[in-house]
Amino acid sequence: MSDSSFSAPPIDTPIAFVDLETTGGSAAEHRITEIGIVTVGPGGVSRWSTLVNPGQPIPPFIQSLTGITDAMVRDAPTFASLAPDVFGRLAGSLFVAHNASFDRGFLRSEFERAGFSFHPDVLCTVKLSRALWPHEKRHGLDALIERHALEPLARHRALADADLLWQFWQRLHDAWGPEVLRGHIDRTVRRYRIAGDITEDVIDSAPAGHGVYAFFDASDAPLYVGRSVRLRQRVRAHLTGERRSSRETRIAEQVRRVQWRATGGEVGALLTEAQWVSTLRPAHNRQPRVGRGEPQGAPWPFEAAIVFEERGEDAAHERLFHVVDRWCYLGAAPTLEAARALRIESGEPVFEPSTFRILQTHLARGLRVMPLEAVAGEVVDAGV
Structure with a gap:
């Protein structure tokens, strides 16, 4: 022709x-x-x-x-x-x-x-x-x-x-x-160059499995925090127009930087997302409200800090130990030794209502935890 x-x-x-x-x-x-x-x-x-x-x-x-x-x-x-x-x-x-x-x-x-x-x-x-x-x-x-x-x-x-x-x-x-x-x-x-310094290579370096991400604008002000079971795919969908809603379009037009954290599983993603939303106060997230009658300093049912393990389902199967002390999520580490160091470096824990709600729910569902300071021992079932 x-x-x-x-x-x-x-x-x-x-x-x-x-x-x-x-x-x-x-x-x-x-x-x-x-x-x-x-x-x-x-x-x-x-x-x-x-x-x-x-x-x-x-x-x-x-x-x-x-x-x-x-x-x-x-x-x-x-x-x-x-x-x-x-x-x-x-x-x-x-x-x-x-x-x-x-x-x-x-x-x-x-x-x-x-x-x-x-x-x-x-x-x-x-x-x-x-x-x-x-x-x-x-x-x-x-x-x-x-x-x-x-x-x-x-x-x-x-x-x-x-x-x-x-x-x-x-x-x-x-x-x-x-x-x-x-x-x-x-x-x-x-597009290879998507926004600001974000390129396809940057997105390709994001974790494939469970994780939390945050978008920032040109002045480095937080725009949005989200979580996903497929972090890399979700970030790409946000920024490249795949299945994008009008709200996502408005956010994507402002994004100039993105950061993320692998969490290994769902509970760690929930805790990290809630903590980032509370700390960063991004413009496009709703700030959580304290429910009526919700305790502001509920008793901690354990003797000290606890740790629970999550292992990613992607090809890397990343293993992470999440640390919580007195309803404060302290973060995650790849080994128990690093988790103990994380607790020492974190200082005095501050009660987090979101951590209380999330952990209460998952302890009731059978989340398996163990004392962080235990040098050895089996993971035990714990409830509140």
Whole structure:
């Protein structure tokens, strides 16, 4: 089809439609065998592709699927030798791919091995198709070919599949008005630099499991404190527009810094969140009110400080010991020795109504605690 058959949807940056063929599905274990790039910008449309020597055998199934054999890539250039050229073709462009995390992940890993830092803004055409046609069940490339009458030059070859994405991009302009389309694109793009000093790398360093996070504005004033069982995913959703409410949008527009703390489990997250809300007094959190008849200094039912363990459910299985003394949450540490040191450094505990409520509830549900000063011994059930 002609590149002039359809006018492209509005966007303010060059676009690189990218597809890769690889030896498998893991960016850590497998390697790229072919790269296809269709670049669209002020100078028009250009197409470029190359086979890549992966330095490892191509599994028979993938040879059958793509038609790329070991013999075809034996004398092809390595990615390391291609890296400067590929980087130059992609630098400064919006990176568009189908299941984009796959292609971006492979290229990022290959670039890192070659000494390049690759951090493009990314648009996934699977996510964009789902956003624009939410009632359709299938959004794979074959489904897009059928639904939008795309014209494949081939299938499972890098440049041909990248060209299908360019065709799909052009079709969008006929199906949707410019403002509607731009809105969906803006909400779907995953931007590397998100806000202030927050980048995708920063968010990628957040704990995957239970934890608490806090957002701060340009003057470093606290905006919002939250907790999640999937901390990294939740922070990204807040800041990148995934399932964002109007309230979250208002908060995200002001965020310039984020901090977090892994808690290992639900009870630690509840205690940490309540303590941060009380201490930071963020603008978008409701401050807890003391209930009528709620004690302001309830008796402590233990002889001294207690500790309970929570272990994360993510891949790291982070182990944390949470310390509480006289209804004051003192924090968490990775070992009992560090937990004891935490108690010594914390000074005189101050009664926290939120800690009282949370701990009362979970002790009644069977939270297992032990005396912090116990050098050895089994965890015991305790109640109030």
